[in-house]
Amino acid sequence: MNDTRLLTRRSVLAGSAALGLAAALAACSGSGAGSGKPLKFWNMPWGGVSFNPLDKKISQAYRPAHGLPPVTYQAVQWANFVATFASAIASKTGPAVSSGSGTQAFQFAEQGQIAYADDLLDSWKKNGLHDDFLPGLLDTMKTPKGYVAVPYNLDMRALWLSAPLLQKAGVQAPTDWQSYLDACEALKKIGAYGFGISAGPQGNGFQVLVGLLINNGGGLFDEEQKPRCVTDENVQALEFVVEMIRKGYVDPGSVGYSTDNAQAQWKAGKFAMGFEGPGLASNLGGTFTKDIVIGDPLTGATGKKGALFFPNNIMMYTNTPSQKGSEAFLTYYYKNMAPLWTQHTGIGLPVLRSIAETPEFKSDPNAAKLISDWQPICKTWAAPGGDALFANVTIVDSTTPMTDWAQNVLSLKETPKESLQTLQTRLEGALKK
Structure with missing residues (x-):
């Protein structure tokens, strides 16, 4: 890949x-x-x-x-x-x-x-x-x-797991958000982070976060293809992320990490779980082509499944x-x-x-x-309002407001709801330009 x-x-x-x-x-x-x-x-x-x-x-x-x-x-x-x-x-x-x-x-x-x-x-x-x-x-x-x-x-953002690290931690692969938290706690005890993410300008952290919004039935656009960021589903998803940050399940350096930095952490045995693209195993190479595996789609707090794909x-x-x-x-x-x-x-x-x-x-x-397992539950940037892409999705695709949003969430500069309100304002401003 x-x-x-x-x-x-x-x-x-x-x-x-x-x-x-x-x-x-x-x-x-x-x-x-x-x-x-x-x-x-x-x-x-x-x-x-x-x-x-x-x-x-x-x-x-x-x-x-x-x-x-x-x-x-x-x-x-x-x-x-x-x-x-x-x-x-x-x-x-x-x-x-x-x-x-x-x-x-x-x-x-x-x-x-x-x-x-x-x-x-x-x-x-x-x-x-x-x-x-x-x-x-x-x-x-x-x-x-x-x-x-x-x-x-x-391309998509799917859950990758380090089988050796999960085995060392004595924990099963997660299937929902609670079992994900449980796995993170076990991994923390062996010095590994359970939520690997790279939120720097050269990272894909904003994609990972949007994937979790979709996982919980949320997303960034409504049926009229307009930004609608501040929803209960989205707030709940970011509260899940904040819980992991506060409990030490997230590498503090992740807020500035690039994709290369994240891959280095996978290779160092510091990242044990995370949402990455299809090519992660081959990009890491060596024994990682067999040691890291795709997990099952998680069930979010709302009981829904979903992921972001391109x-x-x-x-x-x-x-x-x-x-x-x-x-x-x-x-x-x-x-x-x-x-x-x-x-x-x-x-x-x-x-x-x-x-x-x-x-x-x-x-x-x-x-x-x-x-077989992930493509059927994946959704585009247009979620939750629809499946079809449209011209204005470019305002959320690798743009500065999205990177800033991800960094604000990971650095705890704003509460989940505040960060979504800020993002809403900036996306609306981008559409007016």
């Missing part, structure tokens, strides 16, 4: 002030016969070093039908990717098809730059691809005007040499992209059942459990 730092760079607003185009683009290469101007496919480095070479090979094997354009492939690095896409789209030199940030399609759709995927998805009803998607995933892409993109790979996607643009060509290439690509997962290139979790059910993918029990 891939580095969570790659999968969490979703906000197309986060770097919108960037002016340079420093993102290194891999060399373009044509693919196959065809006619007319080539169709550009840009993809991100979603996995390890083997991902883009294999992805390029799959893309270049495409042979368009007569009259449709061939495809060129570019790997777009995450560094300055916001400016890279924004400038290319504005100058009409961008891709016809691309991945990118998880909310990018929703932003460009507002600018009239996205070719909606309704016709493509309708055509997939005939070849079985439409029904191959995991439950609820297509709904996350649906807007009143149509489907802005097609789900491609999944349906990364592939989108089509109105600036294409051929819309039929864009759709034909994506049909080919989705039919042939399975090796990206079966060869364990490090891409996020698959969106298609046919890939998730392969013996090669299921050979990783943690990845298999994420699909």
Whole structure:
């Protein structure tokens, strides 16, 4: 699985002030016969070093039908990717098809730059691809005007456990918030922290906290897609976090930790439980690939289950040499992209059942459990108001108000309700800009 730092760079607003185009683009290469101007496919480095070479090979094997354009492939690095896409789209030199940030399609759709995927998805009803998607995933892409993109790979924040540390502490894996607290108390006695989190500017602490809000039936947006932070469910979830902080179950340094710092604590045997991305075990490497395991989804204080996930996607643009060509290439690509997962290139979790059910993918029990047990209960940033993403979720995706909120909670600068009131005010202010 891939580095969570790659999968969490979703906000197309986060770097919108960037002016340079420093993102290194891999060399373009044509693919196959065809006619007319080539169709550009840009993809991100979603996995390890083997991902883009294999992805390029799959893309270049495409042979368009007569009259449709061939495809060129570019790997777009995450560094300055916001400016890279924004400038290319504005100058009409961008891709016809691309991945990118998880909310990018929703932003460009507002600018009239996205070719909606309704016709493509309708055509997939005939070849079985439409029904191959995991439950609820297509709904996350649906807007009143149509489907802005097609789900491609999944990231989520799920519970990881250090099996050796839990065994040393003599405690069972938690199944709800109370048993989680009990496990934390046992782990504290052996010098380990039960709630590993990184809330610094380069961490994902705000995602972990939102995941707990969702776990308790809460979240940040209402049915009208407006911020609604101060709810009983959200306050209760943060009170759970504060209890863990006051009881010493949280590393005091977590308020400033980066993802790298958190991984160092896992390696040092200081973090025994925590909510991280699918790639944690492989990122830690060594014996950790077997020593840390995915736990069961927790039942929150309200009796509900839930977690935060990110349906990364592939989108089509109105600036294409051929819309039929864009759709034909994506049909080919989705039919042939399975090796990206079966060869364990490090891409996020698959969106298609046919890939998730392969013996090669299921050979990783943690990845298999994420699909079978966690994906069905996951929700997007839009929770609890709905499943579909929308343009304004960018105000909570890797933004300063969210990082500040997480740090305020962990440092106990504000009570749970006060921190949510502050966050509400800042998100409303962000929408007015």
